[in-house]
Amino acid sequence: MDLVAIVAIDFVYAIATLALISLGLAIVFGMMRIINLAHGEFMVMGSYSAAVAVHHGVNIWLAILVVAPVAVGIIGVILERLIIRHLYGRMVETMLATWGLSLFVVGILTMIFGDITEGVPTPLPGIKIGAYQTSGYSLFVIALTVATLFGVYVILRSSRLGLLARGTMQNAEMAAALGTDTSRIYAVTFAFGAALAGLAGGVLAPVSGVFPTIGGSYIGRAFITVISGGTAPLAGTASASLLFGIINQVATFLTNPVYGEVALLLAAIVLIRILPQGITGRYLRGSL
Amino acid sequence: MGISRRTLLASGAAATICTPAMIRSAAAAGDPIVVASMYDLSGGLEAAGKPMYDVLNFAVDEMNAAGGLLGREIKVVSFDTQTNMQLYAQYAQEAALKDKVAVVHGGITSASREVIRPVLDKYKTLYFYDMPYEGGVCDRNIFIDGLTPAHNTEVLVGHGLKNWGKKVYTLAADYNYGQITSDWVKKYVKDGGGEVLGTEYFPLDATNFGSTISKIQAAKPDWIMTVLVGGGPISFYRQFHAAGLSGKIPIASTTFGGANDQLVLTPEESDGIVVAYNYIESLDNPVNKDFLQKFRAKYGADYPPISDLTMSSYQGMLLWAAGVKKAGTIDRDKMIEALESGISIDGPSGKVTLDPATHHAIFDVHLAVFKDKKMNLLETFPQRKPADTAAVCDLKKNPREAKQYIIKVN
Numbered sequence: 251m252d253l254v255a256i257v258a259i260d261f262v263y264a265i266a267t268l269a270l271i272s273l274g275l276a277i278v279f280g281m282m283r284i285i286n287l288a289h290g291e292f293m294v295m296g297s298y299s300a301a302v303a304v305h306h307g308v309n310i311w312l313a314i315l316v317v318a319p320v321a322v323g324i325i326g327v328i329l330e331r332l333i334i335r336h337l338y339g340r341m342v343e344t345m346l347a348t349w350g351l352s353l354f355v356v357g358i359l360t361m362i363f364g365d366i367t368e369g370v371p372t373p374l375p376g377i378k379i380g381a382y383q384t385s386g387y388s389l390f391v392i393a394l395t396v397a398t399l400f401g402v403y404v405i406l407r408s409s410r411l412g413l414l415a416r417g418t419m420q421n422a423e424m425a426a427a428l429g430t431d432t433s434r435i436y437a438v439t440f441a442f443g444a445a446l447a448g449l450a451g452g453v454l455a456p457v458s459g460v461f462p463t464i465g466g467s468y469i470g471r472a473f474i475t476v477i478s479g480g481t482a483p484l485a486g487t488a489s490a491s492l493l494f495g496i497i498n499q500v501a502t503f504l505t506n507p508v509y510g511e512v513a514l515l516l517a518a519i520v521l522i523r524i525l526p527q528g529i530t531g532r533y534l535r536g537s538l
Numbered sequence: 539m540g541i542s543r544r545t546l547l548a549s550g551a552a553a554t555i556c557t558p559a560m561i562r563s564a565a566a567a568g569d570p571i572v573v574a575s576m577y578d579l580s581g582g583l584e585a586a587g588k589p590m591y592d593v594l595n596f597a598v599d600e601m602n603a604a605g606g607l608l609g610r611e612i613k614v615v616s617f618d619t620q621t622n623m624q625l626y627a628q629y630a631q632e633a634a635l636k637d638k639v640a641v642v643h644g645g646i647t648s649a650s651r652e653v654i655r656p657v658l659d660k661y662k663t664l665y666f667y668d669m670p671y672e673g674g675v676c677d678r679n680i681f682i683d684g685l686t687p688a689h690n691t692e693v694l695v696g697h698g699l700k701n702w703g704k705k706v707y708t709l710a711a712d713y714n715y716g717q718i719t720s721d722w723v724k725k726y727v728k729d730g731g732g733e734v735l736g737t738e739y740f741p742l743d744a745t746n747f748g749s750t751i752s753k754i755q756a757a758k759p760d761w762i763m764t765v766l767v768g769g770g771p772i773s774f775y776r777q778f779h780a781a782g783l784s785g786k787i788p789i790a791s792t793t794f795g796g797a798n799d800q801l802v803l804t805p806e807e808s809d810g811i812v813v814a815y816n817y818i819e820s821l822d823n824p825v826n827k828d829f830l831q832k833f834r835a836k837y838g839a840d841y842p843p844i845s846d847l848t849m850s851s852y853q854g855m856l857l858w859a860a861g862v863k864k865a866g867t868i869d870r871d872k873m874i875e876a877l878e879s880g881i882s883i884d885g886p887s888g889k890v891t892l893d894p895a896t897h898h899a900i901f902d903v904h905l906a907v908f909k910d911k912k913m914n915l916l917e918t919f920p921q922r923k924p925a926d927t928a929a930v931c932d933l934k935k936n937p938r939e940a941k942q943y944i945i946k947v948n
Contacts, residue, residue, distance in 0.1 A: 253752070253755075253756055256752045256755070257749075257752055259748075260748045260749050260752055263748055264746065264748065264749075267746070360584075368801060368802055368803070368804070369776065369802050369803065369804070371804045371806070371807075372776065372779065372780040374780070375782060376779075376780060376781045376782020376783065377782070378782070381755075382752070382755045382756075383755065383781045383782045383783050383786075384751075384752070384781050385748075385751075385777060385780035385781045385782075386780070387780050388748065388780075456776070456780070457745070457773060457776065457777060457780070458745040458746075458770070458773045458776075459745075459769070459770075459772050459773050459776060459802055460802070461769050461802065463582060463769065464745070464769065464770070466743065467743040467744075467745055467770055499749060502749045503749055503753070506738050506739060506740075507738070507740055507741070507744055507746070507747075507749070507750065508712055508739060508740070508741055510749075511741070
């Protein structure tokens with residue numbers, strides 16, 4: 251029974267991390283149609299911001315939950331103004347530019363911090379469930395992901411900024427004609443996506459470590475989740491994470507992590523073949 | 539400060555550019571002996587490659603300061619292989635044909651070694667592979683002074699069975715090194731009357747170990763053996779600690795600390811992990827103390843700890859130099875004969891001898907435990923032989939062999 255509880259936590263945790271690493275990308279790709287190949291590096295910058303803050307004596311929760319997203323959000327604004335804004339509507343060019351950006355970020359981080367940086371210690375102790383142990387931090391990640399999804403929903407659904415952003419993404423010219431500063435909305439939306447990536451990087455720093463090239467291990471899964479999710483950033487990310495998280499964990503438990511990853515990829519291929527527009531292209535249409 | 543890394547790189551590049559002049563005069567006495575270094579200084583494996591490159595150049599600078607070899611200066615031509623197999627093939631040809639080097643030191647992954655080995659065989663250029671690896675290479679043209687599974691796995695398994703218990707769970711990297719080493723773990727555990735409850739393989743970028751940690755708890759092993767490689771798997775130790783298991787289930791590892799992994803973890807996450815290497819920095823012998831003092835004086839006191847991997851490059855260079863002195867020439871065939879004569883050096887890790895039959899190393903293996911990010915010596919196992927490779931390879935009997943055996947363990 252205790253083992254069932256532990257395994258259940260593993261399942262939910264796998265789903266939550268998928269959603270967490272994908273959400274920022276879902277905003278940038280799903281809403282803005284920008285293929286941000288530097289998404290993994292945005293996360294890494296979040297991890298580094300958190301690690302540097304912690305090593306300078308900042309409270310670890312503050313570092314993870316505030317410093318990481320704010321720092322990457324600011325970097326996001328700057329990059330949007332300098333690079334991305336010139337490339338709206340040109341998908342191939344944004345791919346090239348963000349790919350270059352990702353190489354650049356890896357290089358810069360290696361130059362500044364070197365190849366090895368001490369990670370962030372896990373701020374929560376392990377918890378005991380019967381005879382078994384699990385990480386208390388996993389439960390925190392799960393709770394935080396749920397809260398983040400809910401928070402993003404509220405912002406997009408109920409705030410004025412969310413309304414303007416959705417309007418601008420649907421029809422920029424009409425929004426501009428109605429007096430919206432669309433250029434600013436684009437910048438803010440991109441920064442919002444970047445900040446979510448930074449948050450994910452900060453939150454996962456104690457789990458997976460901090461080194462310049464770790465973005466590569468996130469980006470693939472994030473893209474698969476977002477593309478399979480389809481056009482609605484929130485419902486798509488949540489439903490695709492749920493599906494892939496479960497498939498991945500079932501395969502991992504039955505065999506090993508390698509086949510877990512294979513099962514996830516296979517599921518994604520089959521899904522995209524059946525639903526080329528992603529899950530929310532067919533179901534849950536019109537949702538956020 | 540002497541020569542900085544930058545000027546070394548620049549002079550390496552310069553040497554590559556002005557090679558035509560060198561070819562013509564390479565044979566003339568008094569001209570420098572050219573040595574190629576082939577390490578990944580960018581592209582992913584630079585964390586391992588850079589310190590190897592540094593200690594290799596440090597060894598050469600020391601030799602030059604002492605008058606060079608055979609009265610000639612030693613010159614390093616450096617190739618940055620950028621973690622790219624195509625460049626390995628290209629640079630190996632370039633080193634052999636254009637630079638006509640006396641020896642190539644380098645290659646980090648086994649894949650890269652298997653790319654350059656046939657090229658250097660073909661062009662009769664001596665090759666030193668200074669790395670721990672899975673064992674089994676049997677080729678007269680290559681000398682290997684790194685750990686193979688038989689060197690340290692038996693020691694680690696013996697320690698675990700004696701101190702922690704008979705039930706073992708293995709986590710290994712999903713490629714030939716991890717697979718072969720975990721087979722050795724199984725063999726030694728069985729020989730010692732124990733049982734391997736499970737073996738799991740992980741890709742080099744795996745970062746989520748949640749399900750594995752649950753599986754381990756369900757299996758209830760007495761201890762865990764890790765043969766993990768790569769930056770991602772470091773997070774296993776972190777997640778293991780976060781689950782509150784560190785200290786409850788002990789860990790022995792054939793790889794932990796090899797790339798200074800402890801530096802990215804907190805002391806609590808790495809304390810108590812038991813490892814076995816040929817070289818650990820805390821070895822208390824005058825050669826090691828002298829090496830560390832001089833090296834740090836030159837490369838800075840804050841240089842990361844010298845790992846076993848790094849030390850292999852330094853001692854590989856010393857072994858090669860001992861061969862040159864013995865042969866009295868850099869002619870390849872005479873060099874091989876000299877190196878095959880049971881040649882040995884007294885390096886920072888102790889006495890290192892090249893085994894004539896396998897061209898692998900015979901050296902001390904040091905069992906150590908991590909405490910506060912440092913390896914503390916527990917026990918020394920003197921002069922261990924490359925028993926795995928020796929089981930399949932005898933170059934004295936079959937000098938024409940040039941292959942890597944996949945060693946069957948049962």
